[in-house]
Amino acid sequence: MTSLAERRRELLDSMMREAVYEGAVAVLTEHGLNGTTMDRVAAAAGMAKGSLYNHFRSKQELLEFVRDRAVAPMQEALEEIVENKLCAAEKLASISRLWREYLVKHHAVFEFLINDHAAKRLLRDTEQTVRASGIKQIATIIEQGIQKGAFRPVDVTAAAEIFVSASIGMVEQEFAAGISRPVDEAGDALMGVFLHGLCGSEG
Amino acid sequence: MTSLAERRRELLDSMMREAVYEGAVAVLTEHGLNGTTMDRVAAAAGMAKGSLYNHFRSKQELLEFVRDRAVAPMQEALEEIVENKLCAAEKLASISRLWREYLVKHHAVFEFLINDHAAKRLLRDTEQTVRASGIKQIATIIEQGIQKGAFRPVDVTAAAEIFVSASIGMVEQEFAAGISRPVDEAGDALMGVFLHGLCGSEG
Amino acid sequence: MTSLAERRRELLDSMMREAVYEGAVAVLTEHGLNGTTMDRVAAAAGMAKGSLYNHFRSKQELLEFVRDRAVAPMQEALEEIVENKLCAAEKLASISRLWREYLVKHHAVFEFLINDHAAKRLLRDTEQTVRASGIKQIATIIEQGIQKGAFRPVDVTAAAEIFVSASIGMVEQEFAAGISRPVDEAGDALMGVFLHGLCGSEG
Amino acid sequence: MTSLAERRRELLDSMMREAVYEGAVAVLTEHGLNGTTMDRVAAAAGMAKGSLYNHFRSKQELLEFVRDRAVAPMQEALEEIVENKLCAAEKLASISRLWREYLVKHHAVFEFLINDHAAKRLLRDTEQTVRASGIKQIATIIEQGIQKGAFRPVDVTAAAEIFVSASIGMVEQEFAAGISRPVDEAGDALMGVFLHGLCGSEG
DNA sequence: AATGAATGAGGATTCATTCAT
DNA sequence: GATGAATGAATCCTCATTCAT
Numbered sequence: 001m002t003s004l005a006e007r008r009r010e011l012l013d014s015m016m017r018e019a020v021y022e023g024a025v026a027v028l029t030e031h032g033l034n035g036t037t038m039d040r041v042a043a044a045a046g047m048a049k050g051s052l053y054n055h056f057r058s059k060q061e062l063l064e065f066v067r068d069r070a071v072a073p074m075q076e077a078l079e080e081i082v083e084n085k086l087c088a089a090e091k092l093a094s095i096s097r098l099w100r101e102y103l104v105k106h107h108a109v110f111e112f113l114i115n116d117h118a119a120k121r122l123l124r125d126t127e128q129t130v131r132a133s134g135i136k137q138i139a140t141i142i143e144q145g146i147q148k149g150a151f152r153p154v155d156v157t158a159a160a161e162i163f164v165s166a167s168i169g170m171v172e173q174e175f176a177a178g179i180s181r182p183v184d185e186a187g188d189a190l191m192g193v194f195l196h197g198l199c200g201s202e203g
Numbered sequence: 204m205t206s207l208a209e210r211r212r213e214l215l216d217s218m219m220r221e222a223v224y225e226g227a228v229a230v231l232t233e234h235g236l237n238g239t240t241m242d243r244v245a246a247a248a249g250m251a252k253g254s255l256y257n258h259f260r261s262k263q264e265l266l267e268f269v270r271d272r273a274v275a276p277m278q279e280a281l282e283e284i285v286e287n288k289l290c291a292a293e294k295l296a297s298i299s300r301l302w303r304e305y306l307v308k309h310h311a312v313f314e315f316l317i318n319d320h321a322a323k324r325l326l327r328d329t330e331q332t333v334r335a336s337g338i339k340q341i342a343t344i345i346e347q348g349i350q351k352g353a354f355r356p357v358d359v360t361a362a363a364e365i366f367v368s369a370s371i372g373m374v375e376q377e378f379a380a381g382i383s384r385p386v387d388e389a390g391d392a393l394m395g396v397f398l399h400g401l402c403g404s405e406g
Numbered sequence: 407m408t409s410l411a412e413r414r415r416e417l418l419d420s421m422m423r424e425a426v427y428e429g430a431v432a433v434l435t436e437h438g439l440n441g442t443t444m445d446r447v448a449a450a451a452g453m454a455k456g457s458l459y460n461h462f463r464s465k466q467e468l469l470e471f472v473r474d475r476a477v478a479p480m481q482e483a484l485e486e487i488v489e490n491k492l493c494a495a496e497k498l499a500s501i502s503r504l505w506r507e508y509l510v511k512h513h514a515v516f517e518f519l520i521n522d523h524a525a526k527r528l529l530r531d532t533e534q535t536v537r538a539s540g541i542k543q544i545a546t547i548i549e550q551g552i553q554k555g556a557f558r559p560v561d562v563t564a565a566a567e568i569f570v571s572a573s574i575g576m577v578e579q580e581f582a583a584g585i586s587r588p589v590d591e592a593g594d595a596l597m598g599v600f601l602h603g604l605c606g607s608e609g
Numbered sequence: 610m611t612s613l614a615e616r617r618r619e620l621l622d623s624m625m626r627e628a629v630y631e632g633a634v635a636v637l638t639e640h641g642l643n644g645t646t647m648d649r650v651a652a653a654a655g656m657a658k659g660s661l662y663n664h665f666r667s668k669q670e671l672l673e674f675v676r677d678r679a680v681a682p683m684q685e686a687l688e689e690i691v692e693n694k695l696c697a698a699e700k701l702a703s704i705s706r707l708w709r710e711y712l713v714k715h716h717a718v719f720e721f722l723i724n725d726h727a728a729k730r731l732l733r734d735t736e737q738t739v740r741a742s743g744i745k746q747i748a749t750i751i752e753q754g755i756q757k758g759a760f761r762p763v764d765v766t767a768a769a770e771i772f773v774s775a776s777i778g779m780v781e782q783e784f785a786a787g788i789s790r791p792v793d794e795a796g797d798a799l800m801g802v803f804l805h806g807l808c809g810s811e812g
Numbered sequence: 813a814a815t816g817a818a819t820g821a822g823g824a825t826t827c828a829t830t831c832a833t
Numbered sequence: 834g835a836t837g838a839a840t841g842a843a844t845c846c847t848c849a850t851t852c853a854t
Binding site: 089131132145150152154158159161164165166168169170176189190193194195198199 | 237292332334335338345348353354355357358361362364365367368369371372373375376379380384388389392393395396397398399400401402
């Protein structure tokens with residue numbers, strides 16, 4: 001049984017983690033990974049620098065927390081889609097839209113999570129990277145599509161990498177270029193090429 | 204008219220820039236962008252730290268030089284392919300292979316050039332990014348393919364982004380995962396999906 | 407008259423001080439004086455860091471308590487020897503052995519008590535240092551020996567300093583060198599030199 | 610052949626090392642080993658903190674330099690005495706006086722070099738400690754005295770440890786107590802006890 | 813033009829002490 | 834009294850840039 005004090009502590013703890021998360025995201029957004037210092041995170045989270053170290057052993061641990069905190073809801077949503085009763089093509093379309101929405105919303109965090117190689121070094125994960133696990137899930141969906149006869153028998157991992165790279169790359173490019181496509185238009189373009197190729201049915 | 208002294212100066216200058224380039228690449232390879240200090244670059248280039256500042260106003264300028272120096276031959280090769288007499292699909296296949304070879308060979312540099320957002324910030328380019336200019340060229344090729352009736356009338360920019368993201372993403376993923384696919388296999392997989400889609404001709 | 411509550415408080419208090427003593431000694435042993443943080447002491451003593459400050463005004467006060475707590479039994483034993491009916495030479499031999507045993511047993515504490523000048527600064531004592539009071543006692547014994555005609559009329563303080571320094575120094579040296587002499591051998595060597603000198607009876 | 614520039618550099622370097630040495634000694638004297646921060650050393654040496662790191666890789670390396678710089682002249686003087694034509698007893702007396710003079714003069718440094726266990730930890734030396742090497746030399750002298758028949762056949766290492774501990778301990782005690790004996794008096798007292806013991810010739 | 817020592821603003825981390833609960 | 838999170842000064846070390854030689 002959890003005592004009152006314990007529950008209160010947990011509540012406070014989760015509040016502070018939330019503050020740290022939001023502070024860190026704000027700093028990442030404004031200053032990039034390299035400009036994300038403990039000083040700035042502490043200030044943005046409204047606490048003393050030393051306090052951060054009462055909750056995270058190191059900067060790395062803090063950033064890992066931010067990553068997990070940011071990725072968790074997305075991975076849950078992803079799994080939900082994977083387990084749906086939709087057909088493979090519909091699943092891919094849903095995922096493409098899901099990612100686009102998340103990327104747009106949490107751009108700063110994902111920028112450093114997905115692409116930043118400094119972060120890759122810092123957050124030491126290879127197989128478990130967000131990207132890698134996404135690729136695995138997509139590969140599974142494509143595999144299902146192939147077995148149902150909906151898809152041609154292609155190299156599923158390669159196809160999954162293409163899908164993931166393209167999904168993320170398109171959004172990133174929009175950010176870099178400072179433009180923004182309507183969600184549907186972008187998704188349709190991606191799905192059109194990914195499902196039917198450039199050459200079309202007579203190809 | 205260039206005097207003898209002037210020519211000699213230029214020669215020396217280009218030799219030193221070459222040394223800086225190679226030193227910087229070596230340091231980037233070994234220590235990553237964050238570990239690339241002026242000290243290390245100077246040491247690797249076989250010169251004094253102060254001398255770097257006689258040729259580059261700042262670290263940023265030096266890194267921009269490295270980027271340009273690294274990208275130039277690739278862009279030349281790209282243009283050559285674009286101007287070839289090949290059909291669009293063959294051009295794309297050639298480019299895919301070209302990029303793969305370059306990425307594998309100069310991995311460290313491109314890692315920081317193409318993806319590292321710390322570098323993006325550092326190297327202030329939006330439209331002129333390597334990626335952006337690559338996308339433009341690819342879009343042109345696809346446009347040609349469409350006009351020749353070889354490709355379906357898709358959103359050329361989106362398709363180009365997909366192609367570029369996928370080309371780069373696949374190699375990056377291999378690096379991250381520590382594996383390496385045979386060049387042809389990877390290229391075939393990409394071209395297969397990109398040209399014909401997952402659904403196949405009956406799709 | 408002490409009330410029951412008062413007595414209970416005292417009991418609890420002495421139990422906690424005991425826990426603090428043992429915790430502090432453990433930490434001193436494992437981490438050295440510099441590594442002895444209030445956090446670690448609290449953890450080793452099985453209590454919250456804040457609680458330490460309910461019983462000791464500061465780290466310095468806590469360490470002074472540890473010093474006194476560690477030194478007390480040794481000083482009692484020393485006084486017991488001093489008041490014995492033994493002759494001066496035998497007293498010295500007993501003391502030499504007593505110290506050796508204590509030093510070996512409580513090495514970590516005494517290392518910081520006796521020699522560590524950081525501690526000396528921290529624990530501000532001059533005359534009352536363990537060392538100083540030991541020297542006084544030894545001087546008294548030597549004085550007695552001289553008055554009984556057993557010893558030559560030497561400078562008693564100097565002789566006492568020699569005895570104390572040598573007693574401690576020999577053990578310290580063993581620790582530093584990582585070796586350990588048998589108690590008797592070391593004691594015999596010390597007493598031999600101290601009583602008869604290097605030159606021998608004909609000297 | 611050393612170029613002019615090279616010689617000038619060496620001169621400047623040795624001047625700066627001298628400044629660092631004196632600054633460090635001043636700080637050690639005033640603040641103790643624990644209070645000896647790089648900031649303070651830099652300030653005392655009249656230079657910027659960062660400059661220290663151009664000449665010493667770390668605080669430890671700097672302190673090791675200070676130790677060596679402080680110890681070198683003493684060890685040279687010690688060796689000179691060892692190689693003299695004096696008899697063993699005279700050598701010991703000379704050494705005793707030498708040490709006393711050095712200790713008095715460079716008290717702060719030696720306090721941390723010889724006794725401070727924080728320093729021992731920091732300066733990782735066991736056998737090569739100042740103390741250990743001094744003991745070795747003394748042991749050699751005693752050994753010679755024994756072979757010449759001047760000394761009784763005692764445990765030379767133990768006797769050397771006694772001599773060294775007593776020599777240093779007496780000075781340290783004077784410092785701690787804030788008094789100061791005349792050099793000769795202290796030396797005579799030590800040599801008297803060390804050579805002839807407490808018991809005297811009839812002992 | 814080359815050199816490399818000097819600089820000093822930061823940056824990550826530690827820890828004695830305080831204080832609200 | 835007990836607790837442990839909060840605090841922020843202090844510490845070691847880094848590195849882009851400057852400048853005298």
